[in-house]
Amino acid sequence: MSAVLTTFSNFTKTDWSTLAQEGVSSVPGGALAVFGTSLGLAYVLKYVFSKKDKYAPGPSQVPFFGNALEIPTQYTWRYFAKLSEKYGPMIRLTIAGGEMLVLNKLEDIDEILVKRSGNYSSRKPLIYAGKYRSGDKRLVLLPYGPLLKKQRAAFFQMLNAKMVGGYEHIQERGTMKLLAKLTGDQTGAYLSIKNYAAETLLNLVYAKAFGSDGKDLRTLLGILESFVTDMHPRAYLVDTFPVLDYLPNALALWRQKAKKMHEVEVEFYTRLLMEVKGRMDKGENLECFAARLWEDNEKNQLDLTTLAYVAGSAFEAGTDNTAGTILWFLVAGLLNPHTLKKAQEEIDRVVGADGYAAPTFQHLDQLPYCVALIKETFRWMPVAPVSAPHHSLKEDEYKGYRIPANTTVISNIWAVHHDDSLYPDPFTFNPDRFYKPDAKLRAESLNEEHYGFGFGQLSPMLLILQRLTSYSGRRTCPGQYLASKSVFIAAVRLLWAFNIEPPVDASGKPILPDPARCRNGLTAYVHVMHVACWTSSNFPNSEPDTFGVVMKPRSDIHVQTIKQVWSDPTSA
Numbered sequence: 147m148s149a150v151l152t153t154f155s156n157f158t159k160t161d162w163s164t165l166a167q168e169g170v171s172s173v174p175g176g177a178l179a180v181f182g183t184s185l186g187l188a189y190v191l192k193y194v195f196s197k198k199d200k201y202a203p204g205p206s207q208v209p210f211f212g213n214a215l216e217i218p219t220q221y222t223w224r225y226f227a228k229l230s231e232k233y234g235p236m237i238r239l240t241i242a243g244g245e246m247l248v249l250n251k252l253e254d255i256d257e258i259l260v261k262r263s264g265n266y267s268s269r270k271p272l273i274y275a276g277k278y279r280s281g282d283k284r285l286v287l288l289p290y291g292p293l294l295k296k297q298r299a300a301f302f303q304m305l306n307a308k309m310v311g312g313y314e315h316i317q318e319r320g321t322m323k324l325l326a327k328l329t330g331d332q333t334g335a336y337l338s339i340k341n342y343a344a345e346t347l348l349n350l351v352y353a354k355a356f357g358s359d360g361k362d363l364r365t366l367l368g369i370l371e372s373f374v375t376d377m378h379p380r381a382y383l384v385d386t387f388p389v390l391d392y393l394p395n396a397l398a399l400w401r402q403k404a405k406k407m408h409e410v411e412v413e414f415y416t417r418l419l420m421e422v423k424g425r426m427d428k429g430e431n432l433e434c435f436a437a438r439l440w441e442d443n444e445k446n447q448l449d450l451t452t453l454a455y456v457a458g459s460a461f462e463a464g465t466d467n468t469a470g471t472i473l474w475f476l477v478a479g480l481l482n483p484h485t486l487k488k489a490q491e492e493i494d495r496v497v498g499a500d501g502y503a504a505p506t507f508q509h510l511d512q513l514p515y516c517v518a519l520i521k522e523t524f525r526w527m528p529v530a531p532v533s534a535p536h537h538s539l540k541e542d543e544y545k546g547y548r549i550p551a552n553t554t555v556i557s558n559i560w561a562v563h564h565d566d567s568l569y570p571d572p573f574t575f576n577p578d579r580f581y582k583p584d585a586k587l588r589a590e591s592l593n594e595e596h597y598g599f600g601f602g603q604l605s606p607m608l609l610i611l612q613r614l615t616s617y618s619g620r621r622t623c624p625g626q627y628l629a630s631k632s633v634f635i636a637a638v639r640l641l642w643a644f645n646i647e648p649p650v651d652a653s654g655k656p657i658l659p660d661p662a663r664c665r666n667g668l669t670a671y672v673h674v675m676h677v678a679c680w681t682s683s684n685f686p687n688s689e690p691d692t693f694g695v696v697m698k699p700r701s702d703i704h705v706q707t708i709k710q711v712w713s714d715p716t717s718a
């Protein structure tokens with residue numbers, strides 16, 4: 147009950163004030179009153195008559211708002227899991243007349259999002275964030291159709307399991323920079339991990355590092371922050387009432403604002419892309435996502451703005467999730483020190499305990515416990531606990547329930563990962579559940595047996611199809627092979643270099659993180675950059691709340707090796 151009340155106050159504070167500022171202010175009062183009354187009536191009628199349909203069960207709805215006032219903007223996954231204890235694994239909710247179906251069980255997700263993916267792989271069309279701000283070109287918001295397929299194919303050509311092998315030296319170099327920073331300054335651990343994720347991606351996408359003035363980093367984070375806010379379906383009134391899009395420009399100030407942002411980001415992403423082209427034209431041999439996009443564009447035939455968005459999307463979608471997972475790895479390790487010890491022993495057995503050589507990707511297949519540790523991190527606390535909302539195209543029926551066209555379908559990854567019929571004793575962090583000392587391990591093994599990257603592409607048939615074609619699944623994370631490797635190499639190298647321990651209080655008692663407390667990853671990021679805070683997201687991702695960690699270098703030799711490798715730009 148208290149959770150619902152807290153949530154309610156969050157909702158009132160943030161979303162509705164945004165609606166009031168951005169939407170209502172741009173419509174004349176009288177027209178709005180008539181419009182509002184008719185809509186109100188329509189919603190009441192819909193509410194009354196919809197009772198005849200057999201929908202999935204769910205909490206009762208109030209007229210007009212439906213369940214909007216009770217859906218929390220934080221810990222949404224726990225709220226959905228709690229509802230499923232009362233109503234069953236499929237839950238119907240409505241938000242201001244819009245249908246929502248929440249799926250908490252793997253079997254339902256598998257049937258709806260995977261087997262019937264042709265109907266459930268679209269996104270809700272967003273007028274503000276999609277049509278105007280993104281010029282209908284941003285992958286993550288694209289409805290299912292030819293442009294989405296083209297963009298995903300382009301992503302897949304650059305980031306499939308085989309191709310990401312070409313980026314390993316960038317990831318290894320990035321982690322060495324991280325270790326070098328941490329041996330010098332422990333206080334900035336949080337920021338260093340954030341920087342590692344951001345800079346590694348910038349390097350992978352555009353073959354460059356952030357300038358020392360931090361200008362590009364600030365611009366990128368500014369775009370990211372405002373975009374995630376803007377794509378909340380309730381951020382702008384026009385997305386709840388699309389008819390407002392017929393208003394002329396003079397009465398729709400939000401439209402000018404969205405178009406302005408579109409211009410800013412197109413200019414920024416195009417500049418980064420053109421820099422890569424300029425370097426290629428001068429004969430530089432660049433190993434990066436943008437260079438491969440240019441090379442493959444004869445085949446892909448994407449226009450310049452689309453190309454700019456495809457490359458920018460890689461940075462936007464990957465930065466915070468990668469950093470958040472590394473932070474969860476630290477939290478899990480602090481609470482379960484025996485797992486870190488076991489992993490360290492394994493690393494020492496493989497590369498030697500003397501500190502002269504750091505583990506690399508070449509060692510992955512000899513580190514089954516470390517692989518299991520990372521997989522368990524993805525399972526235990528998925529950084530995207532509820533998947534990005536999918537959108538159905540046509541009416542459907544499942545298990546006797548009606549699923550109308552245009553339903554928002556949300557899969558609760560966290561609930562699946564804590565289903566004890568799939569993962570016994572699910573709240574215990576236990577890498578042994580994935581430990582297979584005799585299995586033949588590949589980098590892709592990191593992505594198997596959990597659903598941290600969404601649902602639907604790892605069946606053996608699809609994997610074969612993937613290797614033969616550009617098929618990348620309909621909506622699963624196209625950066626997943628890169629992401630899991632970035633997390634793996636960072637975690638394994640942190641373990642190799644440091645003893646990872648909690649800080650202690652005055653009486654010597656360890657101060658442990660509380661795994662139940664987390665915050666939206668982007669909020670924290672933005673907070674660090676001293677920009678205004680924001681509290682809700684359409685694609686909520688989670689990172690642990692502030693926690694203390696002490697990383698003690700394991701020996702002077704380890705420190706020397708790190709310094710030596712880092713100071714030599716040719717080694718990683």
Ligand code: HEM
Nearest residue numbers: 286460463464467468530533534599600621622623625629
């Ligand atoms: C640990 C890191 C990451 C996690 C846990 C993660 C997870 C996810 C999840 C759960 C989705 C939604 C899937 C769905 O709609 O069903 C997603 C979408 C996406 N991810 Fe990731 N991701 C990570 C890193 C990355 C990276 C590094 C990139 C790019 C290089 C990336 C690019 C994308 C894109 C473009 C989408 C939207 C796909 C679409 O709408 O079709 N992600 N990710």
